[in-house]
Amino acid sequence: MAERCTYAFAALAGVAAVLAYLAPEEEFLGASYKLLYLHLPLLYISLGSLYLAALLGVFSARGEKYRGTSFKLAVTALPFALANLVVIYFFERITWGAFVATEPRFYYLLLSYGSLLLLLLLHRLGERRLLAWGSGLLLTANLLLYLRLRSLEAWQLHPGGVGIPLEMRLPLVFSLGAFLCLHYLIFKKLEG
Numbered sequence: 680m681a682e683r684c685t686y687a688f689a690a691l692a693g694v695a696a697v698l699a700y701l702a703p704e705e706e707f708l709g710a711s712y713k714l715l716y717l718h719l720p721l722l723y724i725s726l727g728s729l730y731l732a733a734l735l736g737v738f739s740a741r742g743e744k745y746r747g748t749s750f751k752l753a754v755t756a757l758p759f760a761l762a763n764l765v766v767i768y769f770f771e772r773i774t775w776g777a778f779v780a781t782e783p784r785f786y787y788l789l790l791s792y793g794s795l796l797l798l799l800l801l802h803r804l805g806e807r808r809l810l811a812w813g814s815g816l817l818l819t820a821n822l823l824l825y826l827r828l829r830s831l832e833a834w835q836l837h838p839g840g841v842g843i844p845l846e847m848r849l850p851l852v853f854s855l856g857a858f859l860c861l862h863y864l865i866f867k868k869l870e871g
Contacts (some may be wrong), residue, residue: 681867695853700864711773714766716850722762722788728756728862729795730821736798736814739807741817746810751869753795757861760792762773783828791821798838 695716705712737750767785767817779785794817802812 681864684860684863684867688857688864691853691857695850695857696726698846698850698853703844704848705847707831711770712847713850714770714773718766718770719851720761720855721759721766723855724858724862725756725759725763725795725801725835726791728752728759729791730818732756733794733798733814733818733821736801736810738811739814740811745806746802746807749810749814750799751866753798753802754869755866757799758865759858759862760795760824764788764792787824787828790824794821824831 699713699716702713706709729752732749732752734782735745739744739749765787768778798817798835801810804810
């Protein structure tokens, strides 16, 4: 299965790269818009892995299998989280000429990725009951923070009226597939 996933990763990444190259520039953001083909899959996978790891951490008091899977998901989320922060940095430098750290979405990401490190620390302590309680608190705090920041007007960073025609969405679909294959390969490597 891992070998097939490696081939799928190469094929999907190749198609995504060609489609991203052929995609037109976005009206407001120009060619820098194409960095979203990296940013969005990294964002979805890193946060999805974090939330799933924390959810399984809640159930870790019931069994070792939940704790083990939670730990592997949290570890697997780390490279995606770090890569996402790097892509955000370059996107902002290219698009606006400076890195803007005061944006609410960036705060949310930093706090979410900080909770990923906290979750890994709870795993290292080895106490399943503490992991379960801590995971529940992390999930609740993250959800409340998301709802609070989402209510702010400043949450919407992108200019109004940004339209995404189909030819600009296709590379995203293929790059997300490629990153999911990569996620699977890293996760499986942790099992072996």
